[in-house]
Amino acid sequence: MTARRTLVDLAVALVAIAGIAVILEVWARAFRVPSYLLPAPSAVVARMATDAGLLAREGGITLGEAAAGFVLGTGVALGLATVMAWSRPLERTLFPLAILVKLTPIVALAPLFTLWFGFGTAPKVAIAALITFFPMLVNSFVGLRSADLQEVAFLQTLGASGGEIFRHLRVPSALPYLFSGARISLNLALIGAVIGEWTGADRGLGRVIFVANANLDLTILFGAVLVLAAIGIAANALVGAAERRVLHWHPIAIAT
Amino acid sequence: MSVAIALHRVSAGYKSPVLDDINLEVGNEVVAVVGRSGSGKTTLLRLIAGLLEPTAGTVDLLGVAPAVARRRKRIGFVAQDARLHPWRTVRENVTLPLEVNRTARTNGHIGPDEWVARMGLSDAIDAYPHQLSGGMRQRVALARSLVIDPEVLLMDEPLASLDELTREDLRDELLRLWEGRARSVIYVTHDIEEAVLLADRVVVIGGTRPGRVRGEVRITLARPRTKALRREPRFHDLVEEVRGHLQ
Numbered sequence: 001m002t003a004r005r006t007l008v009d010l011a012v013a014l015v016a017i018a019g020i021a022v023i024l025e026v027w028a029r030a031f032r033v034p035s036y037l038l039p040a041p042s043a044v045v046a047r048m049a050t051d052a053g054l055l056a057r058e059g060g061i062t063l064g065e066a067a068a069g070f071v072l073g074t075g076v077a078l079g080l081a082t083v084m085a086w087s088r089p090l091e092r093t094l095f096p097l098a099i100l101v102k103l104t105p106i107v108a109l110a111p112l113f114t115l116w117f118g119f120g121t122a123p124k125v126a127i128a129a130l131i132t133f134f135p136m137l138v139n140s141f142v143g144l145r146s147a148d149l150q151e152v153a154f155l156q157t158l159g160a161s162g163g164e165i166f167r168h169l170r171v172p173s174a175l176p177y178l179f180s181g182a183r184i185s186l187n188l189a190l191i192g193a194v195i196g197e198w199t200g201a202d203r204g205l206g207r208v209i210f211v212a213n214a215n216l217d218l219t220i221l222f223g224a225v226l227v228l229a230a231i232g233i234a235a236n237a238l239v240g241a242a243e244r245r246v247l248h249w250h251p252i253a254i255a256t
Numbered sequence: 257m258s259v260a261i262a263l264h265r266v267s268a269g270y271k272s273p274v275l276d277d278i279n280l281e282v283g284n285e286v287v288a289v290v291g292r293s294g295s296g297k298t299t300l301l302r303l304i305a306g307l308l309e310p311t312a313g314t315v316d317l318l319g320v321a322p323a324v325a326r327r328r329k330r331i332g333f334v335a336q337d338a339r340l341h342p343w344r345t346v347r348e349n350v351t352l353p354l355e356v357n358r359t360a361r362t363n364g365h366i367g368p369d370e371w372v373a374r375m376g377l378s379d380a381i382d383a384y385p386h387q388l389s390g391g392m393r394q395r396v397a398l399a400r401s402l403v404i405d406p407e408v409l410l411m412d413e414p415l416a417s418l419d420e421l422t423r424e425d426l427r428d429e430l431l432r433l434w435e436g437r438a439r440s441v442i443y444v445t446h447d448i449e450e451a452v453l454l455a456d457r458v459v460v461i462g463g464t465r466p467g468r469v470r471g472e473v474r475i476t477l478a479r480p481r482t483k484a485l486r487r488e489p490r491f492h493d494l495v496e497e498v499r500g501h502l503q
Contacts, residue, residue, distance in 0.1 A: 150335045150338065151338075151340075151341065153302075153335070154333050155356060156305075156307060156326065157305045157306075157307070157331045157333040157410070158326070158329055158353050158356055158357055158404070159327040159328065159329050159356070159360055160357050161357070164356045164357065168355070169341065172341070172343045175343075248384075249342045249343045249385075249386060
């Protein structure tokens with residue numbers, strides 16, 4: 001059931017992309033658009049086939065950085081959200097700091113991170129983590145606070161401890177919020193990794209796009225973007241499948 | 257008759273006072289508290305459950321402070337329109353009270369499955385709350401509050417959100433429960449007839465804020481009671497007496 005849902009999601013996404021490709025193909029051929037302005041999708045696909053090894057390798061690197069950043073950013077966000085949900089004073093202290101982090105433009109930080117952490121994987125992971133952090137923090141914090149007050153009162157009358165209320169009620173109540181946070185953050189983490197590669201790297205899809213841009217090599221540029229999109233769609237489908245499995249009791253899962 | 261719940265000159269409120277000078281003693285009996293919406297009925301329950309501290313006076317539960325009684329797991333609580341834990345099945349919801357605060361002793365010699373059966377929900381024991389009707393959910397709420405076999409049962413308009421026929425069924429269910437084990441029950445409702453049908457005593461609170469005890473009516477109808485009582489003149493006299501205190 002869940003696996004079928006995921007496949008249907010993927011099929012729908014592919015059909016949509018194919019539709020756009022057909023329109024672009026017709027456009028490019030009918031008006032003889034030069035390939036340095038808009039390459040025909042068929043040319044992009046041909047190039048992707050030629051450079052499949054390169055795209056897979058660089059895509060894997062970007063995916064790895066984004067995934068590591070996502071896990072790191074999510075971990076820190078969950079920890080802070082727990083602390084903030086626990087204590088109002090800490091919430092008031094930490095939330096402005098979180099907003100400060102959120103408001104600092106990533107493009108300003110990216111070169112700085114490269115300066116601090118070098119040209120390797122670390123700055124890309126750091127940027128992906130940073131960009132993941134805020135949506136996950138807000139969602140998990142709101143989620144932990146969203147527990148039904150009547151149910152909190154019920155557990156309190158049973159003498160349940162704060163920890164028990166947290167485990168039995170607050171965490172499950174937060175799960176739907178965590179999943180919507182993850183949907184936002186996963187794609188952001190990918191973008192973060194690409195931005196990191198853009199500002200200084202010798203590997204990854206961001207680097208491929210950067211070099212292609214400089215050379216007006218648009219077929220490989222679009223190829224790299226398509227690979228990035230495919231990773232994003234697959235990641236989203238995966239989260240969706242996990243969500244339907246974990247939140248089978250939730251109105252969202254029931255409605256779909 | 258031993259006193260299980262005792263309120264002595266209790267005042268309470270949030271930003272403004274809600275209840276003032278409440279005196280109430282409840283033994284092994286069913287006391288219905290009636291009053292208009294906003295008269296402080298729920299506040300009274302929160303006080304007794306120890307979820308709210310009084311601004312004046314004392315609340316005593318089984319000879320100790322409510323917070324202590326709570327830690328000893330002596331309080332059953334049924335809210336209006338209980339949402340239960342949506343990620344738990346009926347059985348898991350009813351088992352939940354046994355999973356928390358494990359150090360406290362529970363008298364429960366009737367297991368969760370048996371309570372589910374008594375509420376007529378055996379067929380739905382593995383169902384999730386979203387698969388149940390409102391009436392079934394309230395039955396689960398009742399079962400999960402009784403599974404620890406509490407000495408004190410606090411009920412906050414438990415039938416208010418149900419349709420009339422379901423309410424009648426559940427009222428019968430409650431009447432049967434009262435016949436069984438002697439408990440101290442505080443039953444908050446705004447339905448006067450329901451209060452008279454279920455309770456041994458009806459306490460009317462209200463008036464201009466803060467609310468006070470406006471009157472008390474002893475319900476001398478014999479048990480077991482059935483809904484046929486509602487056609488008897490004596491029932492209507494009692495209902496009118498309660499109504500008189502409300503006006």
